Structures are given as C-alpha cells and as structure tokens.
Amino acid sequence: MTDIPANQAIIVVENLRSQFGTNLVHDDLNLTIEKGVITGIVGGSGTGKSVLLRTMTGLKKPEAGSVKILGVNPFSETKGGLGLARKWGVLFQDGALFSSLSVLDNIRLPMKEQLGIHGQFAQELAYMKLFLVGLDWTVGQLMPSELSGGMRKRVALARALALDPEILFLDEPTSGLDPIGAEKFDELLLELTHALGISVVMITHDLDSIFKICGNVAVLADGKVIVDGKLDKILKFDHPWVQEYFGGARGRQVQAQQQNK
Amino acid sequence: MLYNCHIYPLIQGLMKSDLYSIIVENNRINIALFGRWTLAHIGAIERQLFKDYKLALGRKPYKLNVIISGRGIDIVDTSAVLMIKKMQIFATDMDVELADMPDEFNSLSLKLADFDITQKHPKQSKIRGPLDMLEAFGKACLRSYRAFAETPQLLGLFLMAILHTLRKPFEFRFTSMVYHIQYMTIPAIAIVFAVSFMVGAVLTEQVAWRLSIFGAEEYVVGFIGMVTTRETSILLTGMLIAGRSSSSITAEIGSMRMNEEIDAMKVIGLDVMRFLVMPRVMAMLIAFPILTVIGIFAGYAGSAFLLYVRYDIGLSVFIDGIYDGVTIYDIGTALVKTPFMAVMLVLVACNEGMKVQSNAASLGYHTTVSVVKGLFLVIIIDAIIAIYFTQVNLLGS
Numbered sequence: 001m002t003d004i005p006a007n008q009a010i011i012v013v014e015n016l017r018s019q020f021g022t023n024l025v026h027d028d029l030n031l032t033i034e035k036g037v038i039t040g041i042v043g044g045s046g047t048g049k050s051v052l053l054r055t056m057t058g059l060k061k062p063e064a065g066s067v068k069i070l071g072v073n074p075f076s077e078t079k080g081g082l083g084l085a086r087k088w089g090v091l092f093q094d095g096a097l098f099s100s101l102s103v104l105d106n107i108r109l110p111m112k113e114q115l116g117i118h119g120q121f122a123q124e125l126a127y128m129k130l131f132l133v134g135l136d137w138t139v140g141q142l143m144p145s146e147l148s149g150g151m152r153k154r155v156a157l158a159r160a161l162a163l164d165p166e167i168l169f170l171d172e173p174t175s176g177l178d179p180i181g182a183e184k185f186d187e188l189l190l191e192l193t194h195a196l197g198i199s200v201v202m203i204t205h206d207l208d209s210i211f212k213i214c215g216n217v218a219v220l221a222d223g224k225v226i227v228d229g230k231l232d233k234i235l236k237f238d239h240p241w242v243q244e245y246f247g248g249a250r251g252r253q254v255q256a257q258q259q260n261k
Numbered sequence: 262m263l264y265n266c267h268i269y270p271l272i273q274g275l276m277k278s279d280l281y282s283i284i285v286e287n288n289r290i291n292i293a294l295f296g297r298w299t300l301a302h303i304g305a306i307e308r309q310l311f312k313d314y315k316l317a318l319g320r321k322p323y324k325l326n327v328i329i330s331g332r333g334i335d336i337v338d339t340s341a342v343l344m345i346k347k348m349q350i351f352a353t354d355m356d357v358e359l360a361d362m363p364d365e366f367n368s369l370s371l372k373l374a375d376f377d378i379t380q381k382h383p384k385q386s387k388i389r390g391p392l393d394m395l396e397a398f399g400k401a402c403l404r405s406y407r408a409f410a411e412t413p414q415l416l417g418l419f420l421m422a423i424l425h426t427l428r429k430p431f432e433f434r435f436t437s438m439v440y441h442i443q444y445m446t447i448p449a450i451a452i453v454f455a456v457s458f459m460v461g462a463v464l465t466e467q468v469a470w471r472l473s474i475f476g477a478e479e480y481v482v483g484f485i486g487m488v489t490t491r492e493t494s495i496l497l498t499g500m501l502i503a504g505r506s507s508s509s510i511t512a513e514i515g516s517m518r519m520n521e522e523i524d525a526m527k528v529i530g531l532d533v534m535r536f537l538v539m540p541r542v543m544a545m546l547i548a549f550p551i552l553t554v555i556g557i558f559a560g561y562a563g564s565a566f567l568l569y570v571r572y573d574i575g576l577s578v579f580i581d582g583i584y585d586g587v588t589i590y591d592i593g594t595a596l597v598k599t600p601f602m603a604v605m606l607v608l609v610a611c612n613e614g615m616k617v618q619s620n621a622a623s624l625g626y627h628t629t630v631s632v633v634k635g636l637f638l639v640i641i642i643d644a645i646i647a648i649y650f651t652q653v654n655l656l657g658s
Contacts, residue, residue: 086301099620115304116304117304124347125339125343131376132339143620145619
C-alpha cells in the first residue's frame with residue numbers, strides 16, 4: 001500500500017531518551033521496524049514499552065533523540081506530521097472508544113473528520129470494518145458501555161482500521177481476553193495484516209501471540225532494545241531476562257505447542 | 262473504438278478525475294480505473310463516480326455488458342473493494358466483469374466475499390411526531406416526580422448512617438472528613454471573600470446614593486449590615502459552594518462509579534453512605550458556617566470600604582453602626598440555615614454522582630444537574646427558613 005517497498009524501515013527510532021523527572025525510562029534506545037511485518041515489543045513491567053509506543057505515536061515528546069514514522073517526525077506540526085494520523089491506526093489497551101458515540105459513529109468519526117467522507121458511503125464502510133473484525137452489523141447501534149471486553153477490542157480495532165492505515169499500533173491487544181478469545185484475536189490480526197498489507201507494532205505479554213503471529217520481536221530491557229529480529233535469534237540471545245521469559249515453564253510449553261502444530 | 266455522442270459529458274466527467282474513465286460503446290460500458298484507489302481518493306470522487314455510472318447505465322434500454330478494468334491501478338485498499346461491490350450490485354440485471362484487477366484487490370475481495378452491503382440497516386434518526394413529544398413530556402414529568410420522591414429516601418438513608426455512626430463512632434472516617442474540610446474551605450476563601458466584598462460594596466452604593474438625597478447616608482450602615490448578615494452572605498456563599506463543591510463531589514463520585522470503584526466498595530462490604538457520603542456531609546457542616554462567617558465579614562469590609570471612599574464615613578462610625586444595627590441573633594439566623602443547606606447540597610451531589618453511567622456525557626449531565634439542583638435548594642431553603650422566622654417572630658426579627 002505504501003510507496004516504500006517491503007522489508008524497508010517504516011519506523012526508525014534513534015538515540016531515544018525518555019525520562020520522567022529523574023526516572024530514566026529509555027536511554028539511547030535504537031529501534032528499526034520493517035514494513036509488512038508484525039513486530040512484537042516485549043519486556044518486563046516498567047521497561048517503558050508503553051512509553052515507547054506513546055513516543056512513536058506522538059503522544060509523549062522524548063527528552064532526546066529522534067523518531068521517524070514513514071520518514072516523518074510525528075512531533076512536527078507541519079502538514080506531514082499531522083498527516084500521520086491518516087496513515088496509522090492505534091488500538092489502546094482498553095479500546096478508548098468514545099463513550100458518548102455509538103459503535104458505528106466511533107468507526108465513522110475518523111473518516112468524517114480526516115477525509116470528509118459521510119453519508120451512506122461512510123456507513124457502508126463502517127459496516128464493512130465491523131465485518132472485517134468479525135462482528136455482526138447489529139453491533140453498530142450499540143453504545144461502547146454495552147459491549148463485552150472482547151467486542152470492545154474488536155470495535156477499537158475496527159476504528160483503528162477505519163482509514164486503512166499503513167501502520168497499526170497495538171497496546172496489549174490480547175490482554176483481558178480469555179485464551180480462546182485471545183487466539184481468535186491473534187488469528188484475526190494475522191489474517192487482516194496479511195490481507196490488508198499492514199505493518200503492525202504491538203506491545204504484548206502474551207507468549208502465544210509472540211510465537212504465533214510476530215514476525216519480528218524487539219526486547220526492551222535496561223532502557224534499551226537489547227535484541228531485535230526473528231524469534232530464533234531472540235531465543236538464542238544470552239540475557240537473563242530473555243532466558244527466563246522464553247525459557248520458563250510457560251515459554252517452553254508454548255514453544256512445544258507451536259512446534260507440534 | 263466507437264464513441265457514442267451521448268458520452269461526451271461523461272468524458273468531461275472523467276477529465277476531472279484521475280481515478281476512472283467511463284466509455285460507453287454500443288452494448289458495452291468500459292470502465293477503466295487508474296491510480297491510487299484508496300479511501301482518501303475514493304472518498305473525494307465517490308459521488309461523482311456514481312453519478313456518471315448511473316448516467317452510463319441509464320443510456321441504453323437493452324442489456325449491457327459492464328467491464329471494469331483495473332489495469333491502471335497502483336494501490337488499493339478495502340474501500341476500493343466496497344466501491345466495486347457497490348457498482349456490481351447497482352447493475353443488477355447486467356453482466357459485470359472484472360478484468361486485470363491487481364492481486365491485492367483479489368485477496369481483499371476474497372476476505373470481504375461474505376460481506377453483504379445490501380443488508381437493510383436500521384435508520385438511526387427517526388422522525389419525531391406529536392405523539393413522541395407527548396411521550397417525552399410524560400417521561401420528563403415522571404423524571405421530575407422521581408427526582409422529588411427520592412429526597413426523603415436519601416434523607417432516610419443518611420439518618421440510618423448517622424445512627425450507625427452514633428452507635429459505632431470509631432467507624433467514622435475522621436481523616437477523610439478533615440481532608441474534605443480543608444478542600445472545601447481553604448481554596449474557597451478567596452472567592453467567597455471577593456464576591457461578598459464586591460456585592461457588599463455595590464449594595465451599599467445603591468442604597469447610600471438614594472439615602473444621601475435626604476442626607477441620611479449614615480443609616481445605611483445598619484441597613485446594609487442587616488441585609489448582608491441575614492441574606493446576601495448566606496445566599497452568595499451557598500451558591501458558590503453549590504458551584505464549587507457540588508460539582509466536584511458529583512464528578513468525583515461519578516468518575517469513581519465509571520471506574521467501578523463504587524462496585525468494588527460494595528463487594529468489599531463498605532457502605533457507600535458511611536464511607537463516602539458521611540465524611541463529606543460532616544465536612545460541609547463545618548465548612549459552610551466558616552465560609553458564611555467569612556462572607557459576612559467580607560460584606561462588611563466591602564461596605565465600609567465604599568462608604569469611606571465615596572461618602573467619607575469613617576471606620577469607627579461604621580463599626581458603631583454595625584453594633585447598633587446587627588445583633589448576634591442576626592448572625593444566628595444566617596448560621597442556622599447552613600446545616601440544612603450543607604446536608605442537602607452534599608446528599609444531592611452524591612446522589613447525582615451515583616447515577617452516573619459509564620460514559621463521559623452522563624458524567625457531564627449529572628454534574629450539571631447536581632449544580633442546578635444545588636442552586637435551587639440553596640434559594641428554597643433560605644426562603645423557607647426566612648419565612649418561618651418572620652412568621653414565628655423568633656430570634657429578634
């Protein structure tokens with residue numbers, strides 16, 4: 001979908017430093033994310049995964065370093081910086097649906113405000129997005145407070161997909177879902193990114209997701225990306241946290257399951 | 262190719278857009294698509310394309326073949342699939358053939374193969390007739406009745422909580438109360454002082470100017486002292502508290518409700534009335550009189566300031582006037598109103614907070630209702646007690 005060919009960098013983070021007061025979250029962090037791949041960002045609690053996501057989506061200004069999304073600085077107020085909103089979709093952890101708008105209006109809002117698409121075409125598009133995320137069209141009339149946790153995530157995904165983005169940022173997409181729901185959500189993501197050609201950056205704790213859908217993994221520790229790349233490379237990497245995370249009982253179990261499939 | 266003369270306007274239509282061209286031949290419509298078929302671009306031409314498309318289809322009475330060629334397409338997204346789907350459905354009794362569509366398009370339309378856009382979706386906005394208005398009126402009446410009827414229930418629950426606290430005084434949340442007293446009083450002092458000072462000054466000016474015609478401006482002190490003490494200060498303070506504290510209590514409890522904190526309390530076995538409402542009511546019972554007294558003295562200060570500046574009446578004359586005109590009973594009449602107002606304001610604010618549902622609009626709505634009810638209650642309670650005192654001729658009126 002982009003003019004950037006596959007396996008080229010769409011996100012480049014260089015020498016990033018983030019801090020809150022005296023608390024240094026990222027120190028000289030470098031990360032490059034390829035196009036057309038699902039990249040999982042993993043790390044222990046408090047390693048700044050969410051801060052990194054907020055920095056990439058232009059919500060938190062870094063103290064030093066640079067971020068380039070599709071070659072554009074997300075913090076610039078120029079046309080390019082503001083135009084990024086049309087090129088990315090963000091799925092927040094709890095969905096962050098607008099509580100006073102119906103599901104359909106939630107999905108239509110970015111189309112209307114960003115591209116001026118309204119009327120019947122917008123409605124059909126919104127129903128199509130609901131279909132894409134596997135929801136019945138009757139859900140469109142509901143209010144966000146009437147949705148279950150899994151449905152809220154799906155609706156939030158539909159809203160994130162509203163403008164057919166090139167990059168999708170996901171903050172723990174499967175947290176709070178039951179294993180079956182989480183697996184279905186993973187499959188959905190895999191299918192959608194395959195069909196729509198979207199690059200995905202996701203924060204996750206879910207080992208199943210990492211093994212099943214992530215093409216690349218970046219591990220955050222000590223304020224840096226200590227290792228990133230294909231999963232095989234990560235698994236061989238010699239770092240206590242990485243070994244504990246992937247080599248622990250849960251990690252081995254999931255690996256065994258994946259190999260059996 | 263054989264160009265039909267009728268298609269001339271269509272060619273002009275296509276000149277405007279870089280995304281498509283429609284060419285009508287004898288029994289065929291050739292539609293060629295070019296460029297970036299993505300949402301941003303399609304959204305801009307969607308209406309025009311359909312207008313042209315309808316025009317082209319309407320040309321011929323007999324059966325047409327429609328050929329949509331995607332050879333010139335650079336990139337597509339899901340909206341392109343929807344658009345083509347719509348075009349296919351629109352030409353129901355014709356053969357619509359897709360040719361040279363890009364691979365991406367084919368995989369997307371495979372994914373969307375089961376999506377049925379002809380599904381009848383309910384209209385969201387319905388037309389309102391006179392019967393609907395009657396229904397709305399009836400509902401509004403019922404709502405106000407319920408709002409009125411829940412007041413005794415609230416007071417009853419509050420009384421139960423008081424009885425409980427009297428039996429087990431150690432369960433009373435003293436720290437929370439102190440926190441709320443501080444929060445209700447200290448940041449409010451400046452605004453209560455400023456408003457009372459200014460209203461005191463303005464009232465004095467209005468009265469003194471008229472009395473000065475008779476050279477009787479010295480009598481203004483007693484009069485203003487009386488009015489400030491008995492009415493204006495308590496009303497102004499009450500209104501400021503309704504604006505400041507009622508809204509903050511409702512928003513606080515409302516957001517706790519949105520965050521399921523209230524449910525968590527119930528599950529843990531904490532009585533919301535005792536846990537959240539009691540400390541706030543008790544704090545308000547203390548904060549309200551403090552602010553009222555500050556308001557009274559700020560009113561005096563405003564009055565004295567104006568009389569000194571404009572009418573050259575000194576401070577000693579003013580103080581003498583206050584001593585003569587205002588008795589301790591007048592301050593008593595003011596302060597006796599405060600507990601009623603305090604209890605009602607906090608109970609209503611908490612009750613509105615408890616009604617908040619899990620959406621942002623309802624938080625705004627209930628906060629507004631809380632403040633409006635609060636303002637109304639302040640004036641009603643003030644009027645009822647003032648009339649009562651006048652009727653029974655109590656407290657030296």
